Amino acid sequence: MADLAGGALSIAATLLAYALARRLAERTGSALVNPVLVAVAVLVAALRLLHVDYAAYDHGARWVGWLLGPAVVALGIPLAAQMDEIARRGRSILLSIVAGSAAGIAAAAGTAALLGGSRRVVLSLVPRAVTTPIALGIAERIGGIPSLSAALVIGTGVVGAVVGPVLLRALGITSRTAWGLAMGASSHGVGTARAAEEGEVEGASAGLAIGLMGVATALLAPVAAWVLEFAIGPR
Amino acid sequence: MRDVRSMLVCVKGAAAIGACLALGEAAARWLRLPLPGNLVGMLLMTAALRLRLLRMETVRPLGDWLLRNMALFFVPAGVGLMRYFGLLRAEWLPIVGGCVAGLLAVLLVVGPLQQRLEAGGAADG
Incomplete structure (x- = not known):
């Protein structure tokens, strides 16, 4: 019974924090006030203040997270609606994503190694370039910490949802497919949620980018791990 | 009457999205695909709509609601x-x-x- 009440409470707290964060984002109109970022910050602060551990919170809140599955499936709807537009650009999309995947792995793992990261941290950063469920599998295979990789994917996505639109505007990106692809490829689910707010072409491109990025990184990650063996030595 | 009909659309939409998700999860597991089940489900949804096995009007209302609130689920x-x-x-x-x-x-x-x-x-x- 206490379990059930606690579960309902953490769901209610999650919805409340998100609703407040969303209202704040609308009120300020600032890219820095990302609803996910604000809601997460508020909830982490509240849990720490009240000495509630993550497991107790997650017990109820994971039902909110569970809706991510149907939401990802729903990305197939704009994708189907925009298919003709996307198919015409098929070759350029594949090329951009493969280049982006390679650049992302090299930059993340390379920078972490140069800054003195431990072996497990560097290897956990290799699959950071893909969406959470795929990252778990890749990290396990090459010797990183799976749950750290997953957490870093979300963390990067939250930062990307804030920084991405600002940077893309500064770069003069006007193509809606290029905008969506860049957001989905760099910031995954959180970036795709941001892109879906922008428009249907952006949302469809971002959803597609997650899938393609997942395949490209799954294929490139073992190569990256092999190169890192030489760079930072075997375990 | 209109309320009943729009509720029915939502129920059908939920069934369609749920079926794509379940099939996607099952396919990813049994075929050991390098993609998560929900992404396979997304591709199944796209294929079903393109092949006209599903109608856009059936999945739009619930789909739009899920996409509008996707950030919350993270x-x-x-x-x-x-x-x-x-x-x-x-x-x-x-x-x-x-x-x-x-x-x-x-x-x-x-x-x-x-x-x-x-x-x-x-x-x-």
């Missing part, structure tokens, strides 16, 4: 970052540096490259 996982505060404290520089470098690299490569290829590529695809 909040619990985001709170999960608090489990790594210890490791983050010990190795924050390489972790944050690596994440930011990777993020910027992907944005800087994919956005401009795609836009340039589209501009130059009338013969694309």
Whole structure:
């Protein structure tokens, strides 16, 4: 019974924090006030203040997270609606994503190694370039910490949802497919949620980018791990 | 009467989305695909709509609601970052540096490259 009440409470707290964060984002109109970022910050602060551990919170809140599955499936709807537009650009999309995947792995793992990261941290950063469920599998295979990789994917996505639109505007990106692809490829689910707010072409491109990025990184990650063996030595 | 009909659309939409998700999860597991089940479900949904096995009007209302609120569904996982505060404290520089470098690299490569290829590529695809 206490379990059930606690579960309902953490769901209610999650919805409340998100609703407040969303209202704040609308009120300020600032890219820095990302609803996910604000809601997460508020909830982490509240849990720490009240000495509630993550497991107790997650017990109820994971039902909110569970809706991510149907939401990802729903990305197939704009994708189907925009298919003709996307198919015409098929070759350029594949090329951009493969280049982006390679650049992302090299930059993340390379920078972490140069800054003195431990072996497990560097290897956990290799699959950071893909969406959470795929990252778990890749990290396990090459010797990183799976749950750290997953957490870093979300963390990067939250930062990307804030920084991405600002940077893309500064770069003069006007193509809606290029905008969506860049957001989905760099910031995954959180970036795709941001892109879906922008428009249907952006949302469809971002959803597609997650899938393609997942395949490209799954294929490139073992190569990256092999190169890192030489760079930072075997375990 | 209209209320009953719109409720029926939502129920049918939920059944269609649920079926794609379940089939996607099953296919990813049994065929050992390198993709998560929900992404396979997304591709199944796209295929079903393109092949007219499903009608756009059936899945639109619920689908739009899910997409509009997608950011909310990431909040619990985001709170999960608090489990790594210890490791983050010990190795924050390489972790944050690596994440930011990777993020910027992907944005800087994919956005401009795609836009340039589209501009130059009338013969694309």
